[in-house]
Amino acid sequence: MVPEEEKQDMEKSRVLVIGGTGHIGKHIVAASVRFGHPTAVLIREFTPSDPIKAQLLNSWVNSGASLLKGDLFDHESLVKAIKCADVVISAVGPRQVAEQMRIIAAIKEAGNVKRFVPSEFSSDVDRLHTVDPAASLYAVKANLRRLIEAEGIPHTYVSCNSFAETYLPSIGDVTTIGAGPPASKITFLGDGDAKVVFVVEDDIAAYTMRAVDDARTLNKILYMRPPTNMVSHNELISIWEKKAGRTLQKVRLPEEEILKCIKEAAFPLNILLSLALSTFVRGDQTNFDPAAGVEATQLYPDVV
């Protein structure tokens, strides 16, 4: 929750969310509306065939958000939507991250944006040690940072670490993401001791929205490291075993095996393993001092 006095004192920026119907985007839209920002969402399809998506759009309209028709590949629609916003938050998916160059071009043309939050929502893209395909995805995000900086666009980079709703149902086993909790055995990578940060999507959205009008986060990386959410895979498995009252068989995948699997596996296991090599084996979410940017739980201790 935003403290009452902050709610009254702060002038709320007008927010445009691009990619609002996506996994993290829908949490961002909800938080933007909840925190009192005039909120618009760029939508590709006003009457989607997917009933869940249609219901989502209806709920936004009912809660006061505006829907603007547009597409990353329609420059005019981007400029028109951006002209009505102070803050642009992109939550487009991994397949569209490179196309965010188009948002940057539209922001330059519109000339009114006070803050741009590009679609990162990951580990810090400038501090990663992994291989392809994840290395290339992170390189695209890092190159986008350089473009934003070269163009002089005011920004905040959200380094939220791992989505809890993506990783926790399989207790951090990336080989079984989407399959729910393991029945009897669990795979862990490396020695299982690197600290990983899991942040609930609603909290990621709340921290992001608190940051967009905050001068302390301007042109900074916003790290999300809730101290109680920083656990190693071994610790996570042990917490789950205690709660579930049963023990899992542990299968260890050493680094050389992981590298071999990444080369041989098909999508999406190859990208999941190459992302996990960085987070679960090399500790890239916690192996540096967040003083390189600002840390969300320190700025907004009331959020979680």
Ligand SMILES: NC(=O)c1ccc[n+]([C@@H]2O[C@H](COP(=O)([O-])OP(=O)(O)OC[C@H]3O[C@@H](n4cnc5c(N)ncnc54)[C@H](OP(=O)(O)O)[C@@H]3O)[C@@H](O)[C@H]2O)c1
């Ligand atoms: N930290 C983690 O654990 C984690 C996990 C997953 C993803 N991520 C990162 O989070 C960010 C968002 O990913 P996500 O998985 O939440 O995204 P997603 O669910 O794939 O959603 C993609 C969004 O982009 C929109 N979109 C696609 N093409 C578009 C276009 N041409 N023009 C305008 N909008 C378009 C989609 O709209 P439609 O509804 O029209 O298709 C949708 O709203 C990415 O940077 C990703 O790398 C992080």
